[in-house]
Amino acid sequence: MGRKAVVRQDVSCPSCGSHHVVKCGRPLGRQRYLCRDCGRYFLGDATYHHHSKKLREEALKMYANGMSMRAISRVLNVPLGTVFTWIKRYGGQKLSCGVRLRSWSRVVLLLRLLMRCGLTCTRILGLFTSGRSVINLSVKLQA
Template sequence: MKCPRCSSDHIRKNGRQRGKQNYICVDCKRQFIESYDQKGYTEDIKSECLEMYVNGSGFRAIERVKKVHHTTVINWVKQVGSTLPDTPYRSEIPEVTEVDELETFIGFKKNTLWLWTVVNHSVAGIIAWVLGDRSKDTFKHLWITIKCWQSYFYVTDGYPVYPCFLSNEDHIVSKTYMTRVEGENSRFRPEAERLRLRIILLDDIVKHECYSKTEEMLKYSIRLVIHYLKYASVALRALSTRKLEAIA
C-alpha cells in the first residue's frame, strides 16, 4: 500500500473511521483509508428518475419510488435541461407548419404563461417553441424563426394574433388539420385527471396540483420532454460530455 499523496510505502495503521481501518503516512502525515465507497448515484438511477419525470411523475412521487431525495432529482433536471438546445436538430423544412398555444402557470394559477409550439405536419416532434403571454409580441419571437422556412401553408386555430403575421393565401384556420400539433401538445399534459391541462412539472402533494415554481425550471422541463419524445432518452450523455469539457 502506498500513500495517495507522496507514494511512500512507509505506512502505519491509525485507528478506525466509520468501521474502516485508517492509515497514516509516516513521511507526509497524510491520513487515508484503503478504499472509499462510491459517492453519488449511478447513471441508471439518474436515467430512471428522469424518465419517470418526463412521463408524468412528480418529484415527490419519484422520491417515494426510487428513494432519491426530490431536491436531487430537481438538480438533475436543471443540470440536464441546461445542456439541451431548445429543440432537436432538424434537417427538413416543413411544407405545412402547424402552430398552437398551451396554457400553464408559474407558482400559482393566476400567474399564467402560454407555451406556443410549432410542428411539421408530416413529421413527429416539436421543432420550435416560445414561452410567454398570449400576445402578438410573444408570437413575434416565434414568427422570426418560422417565417424563414417559407412553408406553403401555416395551420392554426382562430386566435386573432395569427392574421397579424400570416397572409390569407398561406393561412389555414382549422382545428381539423391541427392533429399533429394537438397530439404533440397532449404529450405535455399528464395523463392523470387531477393534473388535466397543466404541463408535467413540480408536484405539490397538498393541493395535488402540478406546476413549476420558476420560468427557468419550466424551460428546462420543456427541453427534457421534447428531447425525450424525439430520441426516447433523457440525454445523460450530454451532461457527461459537458462535465468532461469543463474539466478539460
C-alpha cells in the first residue's frame, strides 16, 4: 500500500513547482517530501540557491585560463564545492579563446601549458595579419 498523497498549499516542489507532495521521513530532524509529479525528494525548509548560467560560464572560462578552483570560488563568491561541481558537470563543453602569438614556435609552449592545466586543444586555426600570427584555439576542458 502506497502513501496517501496530500496536496499542501504551503509546500511546493522546487523542481517542478507542484503542490502534489507527500511527507517522506525526517532525516536529522528536518521534514523531507516526495513530489508525486516529478518523483524528486526535497526538504521543506531548505533554501535553494540557483546561480545564473552567465556566472557558471564565467567560472568555466576562468578555469580554462588557468585559474584555480579556490581562486574562482573567492572571486565569484561561490562555494568551492559548487565550482567543482560546475567543472565536473559542464567541463566537457567547448570553450573558445583567441591568443596572439608572434611565432609558431610558441604554440608548442602554449599547448604544454594547456596540458598542465588539464585542457586539450581540439583545433588550431592560424590567421596572419601584418606580420603577427593570431592563433584561435578551441579548448576542451578535461575535468
